[in-house]
Amino acid sequence: MILGNTSRARTSGRRGAAAALVVAAALLAGCSENKKPNADAQTLAAASYSHNGPPALTLITVINNRTGNGGHTGLMVNASERVIFDPAGSFYADVVPERDDVLYGITPGVAKAYSSAHARSAWHVMTQRIEVTPAQAQRAYELVVSNGRVPGAYCARSTSALLAQIPGFETIEHTFYPVKLAEQLAQFPGVVTETYYEDDEDDLQKALAEGNEALNG
Numbered sequence: 001m002i003l004g005n006t007s008r009a010r011t012s013g014r015r016g017a018a019a020a021l022v023v024a025a026a027l028l029a030g031c032s033e034n035k036k037p038n039a040d041a042q043t044l045a046a047a048s049y050s051h052n053g054p055p056a057l058t059l060i061t062v063i064n065n066r067t068g069n070g071g072h073t074g075l076m077v078n079a080s081e082r083v084i085f086d087p088a089g090s091f092y093a094d095v096v097p098e099r100d101d102v103l104y105g106i107t108p109g110v111a112k113a114y115s116s117a118h119a120r121s122a123w124h125v126m127t128q129r130i131e132v133t134p135a136q137a138q139r140a141y142e143l144v145v146s147n148g149r150v151p152g153a154y155c156a157r158s159t160s161a162l163l164a165q166i167p168g169f170e171t172i173e174h175t176f177y178p179v180k181l182a183e184q185l186a187q188f189p190g191v192v193t194e195t196y197y198e199d200d201e202d203d204l205q206k207a208l209a210e211g212n213e214a215l216n217g
Helices: 004-027 041-047 108-119 134-147 155-163 176-187 202-214
Strands: 054-064 070-078 082-085 123-131 192-196
Touching: 054 108, 054 134, 054 176, 070 108, 070 134, 070 155, 070 176, 082 134, 108 123, 108 202, 123 176, 134 155, 155 176
Parallel strands: none
Antiparallel strands: 054 070, 054 123, 070 082, 123 192
């Protein structure tokens, strides 16, 4: 009986340690509960950007260069307008209003700034783009704008749950791990994968400030 209790305690300890590592990685990469004020409807409308490319979903995964573990998940949706679902994200820019973890006005420059902010000496960014039907894209858009704020370290969990509600993506399993979500999406036909690296020092806030300055310029 004592041995059984010890085994359970050790298992619980390992799970707790694993969970702590996930949270620590998420905080370093940019998946933290950062409560930024919601923009009003007028500001969102003024920033709205419609991309002329086909309807598409782009999963954005921030990956540690040393361990290969994921630190953050985002989802760019190109529908009636282009937005980024940035659950519990840290990204900010003066020209990019946010409401409930959704970033608006995702021009090509903003999309690049988002990747640049997360790609640093310790992390790179992997994007997985898949073209979808207008109905699928609009469903994704409706889901992200109505999802609400996400708790810290729940970025992959919330994104996987959202994707599973889109027709054609019901097989996506819920997961807390960004890389496991990326591995699932990689199994879908038509996914185009790209990786983005930078050698900046590993300071997220400095990278965000520099990106903000560049977009203001």
